[in-house]
Amino acid sequence: MPEYLKKYSKDWKINNARKISSTATGDIYLVESDDKRAVLKILNDLGVKDELPGSYFLKICEGLGAARLFKFDERALLMEYLPGENLYQFSKINNEKRASEIFCEVIRKIRRPAHTIDSKRLVDYAKLFSVLEDIEIKKEMRELFECARYLVRELLKTQSEEVILHGDLHHENIISRATGEFVCFDPKGMVGDPSYELGTTLKNPWDYPEISQNIEIFKRRAKYFSKELLLPYNRVIGFSFVHLCLSMAWALEQGTNYEHQLKLAQKLFQTKILG
Numbered sequence: 001m002p003e004y005l006k007k008y009s010k011d012w013k014i015n016n017a018r019k020i021s022s023t024a025t026g027d028i029y030l031v032e033s034d035d036k037r038a039v040l041k042i043l044n045d046l047g048v049k050d051e052l053p054g055s056y057f058l059k060i061c062e063g064l065g066a067a068r069l070f071k072f073d074e075r076a077l078l079m080e081y082l083p084g085e086n087l088y089q090f091s092k093i094n095n096e097k098r099a100s101e102i103f104c105e106v107i108r109k110i111r112r113p114a115h116t117i118d119s120k121r122l123v124d125y126a127k128l129f130s131v132l133e134d135i136e137i138k139k140e141m142r143e144l145f146e147c148a149r150y151l152v153r154e155l156l157k158t159q160s161e162e163v164i165l166h167g168d169l170h171h172e173n174i175i176s177r178a179t180g181e182f183v184c185f186d187p188k189g190m191v192g193d194p195s196y197e198l199g200t201t202l203k204n205p206w207d208y209p210e211i212s213q214n215i216e217i218f219k220r221r222a223k224y225f226s227k228e229l230l231l232p233y234n235r236v237i238g239f240s241f242v243h244l245c246l247s248m249a250w251a252l253e254q255g256t257n258y259e260h261q262l263k264l265a266q267k268l269f270q271t272k273i274l275g
Contacts, residue, residue, distance in 0.1 A: 004042045005029065008076050014040060025051055030081065037081040038070060048074055053189030056121040060164060065109025067185040082185065084176025091171060091205040099171060100221055102182045103201055104228045106174055110184065114162040114191040122164060125192030126156060128246060135249045144265050147274065148245035151238045155193065165190040165197050170204040195235035198225050199243025202236075203264060213260070215267045241268050 005017055009031075017029045017040065025047030029040040043051055055077050058069035068080040090099040114122075129152045137145050166173070167188030176182050190196075202222060205212055212218075222240065226233040244265040251258035268274060 002027075002042075004075060005040075008040060008042065008078075012040075012071055012078055014038075014078070031078075033070065033078060037083075038078055039081050040076060040078050042076045043074075050188075051077075053121060053123050054167075054187040055189070057164060057166065057187040057189035058185075060112065060117050061110050063183075065106045066166075066183050066187070079185070080177075082175040082183065083178050084180070084182075086173070086175050087171035087182075088205060088207065091208045091211060094211075096205075096211055096217070096221065097224075099205075100224050102174060103169070104225065106182060106184050107169070107197060107229060110164070110166060111194060112164050114164060117164065119164060119191045121189075123167070123188065123190045125165060125167070125190045125196055129156075129242070131249045131253070132242075132245060135252055137249070137252065140262070141245075141248060144248075144262075144269055145245055147269060148242050151242050151274065155195075155235060155238050155242070159193045161194055162191055163194045165192050165194075167197075168200050169197055170200045170206070193235065193239065194229070195231045196239045196243070198222070198229075198231075198236050199240045199246075201225070202240045203244055203247065203261065206260060209260070213264055213267070215271060218264070218268075219271075219273065237268070237273055241265060241274055244268070 008014060009017060013033065015032045017031045019027055020030050021028045026041050026043040031038050031040045052074060055069060055072040058066055058079065059072070067082060069077060070080070071078040087099045087102060090096060132145055132149050132152065166184055167190040168186065169184060173186050174182050174184050202218060203212060222236050223233060225231065226236050244261045247261045248258040248265070251261065
């Protein structure tokens, strides 16, 4: 038994641990805790650096719209087991409208004004945008990044609200409980403009480009989110474009593919809807 698994099995009274997956940030185990199924995630060094704000986000939500967090420290977290399917179940039957409804239900539950909670342990989303200035970009991206940098300045200057943010809210990060209620998990844990939350949402479902790369569907979804969540449409669109450029910058840093983000960003830029 790995050292950390042995430690948490003893300290948190966990039984019957079975490794079910590994991610870039740690190992995930299905376990029993207090005679119930739970999920234990033991973090590696990257996870220790990146995931602690997400644990604080789950603690703040207290199970409302988000997975219940039972215990956590700087090296591990123990959370509820979610047995259901993610939102791809709707994408694959071309029912993105239902997926959008669930996104809104979850966002309404997790949204809290930042000033009402202790948000010091969450990430200030404004820190993300520096990469747009620092990264060495490809020629095909220059016009897009110039637009993104302008939008960031305008969006931050006109921001009037700050809330806690999941920060990575896409179809695979929302799963149903045994009761059928959908909740989010695997948050980044941020504070920022509420419209930023939809940036990841709108570039997905990644595995269904007939939805995520269709600009008319994109605009229709953005309008729906704007109406249902009482967010200005131009800010939803603006932050979605900025997030696409952020995602490309991160892909460049990591040496991964950015074709999906580039195609969608170009379509948004060419439609002249960015203001």
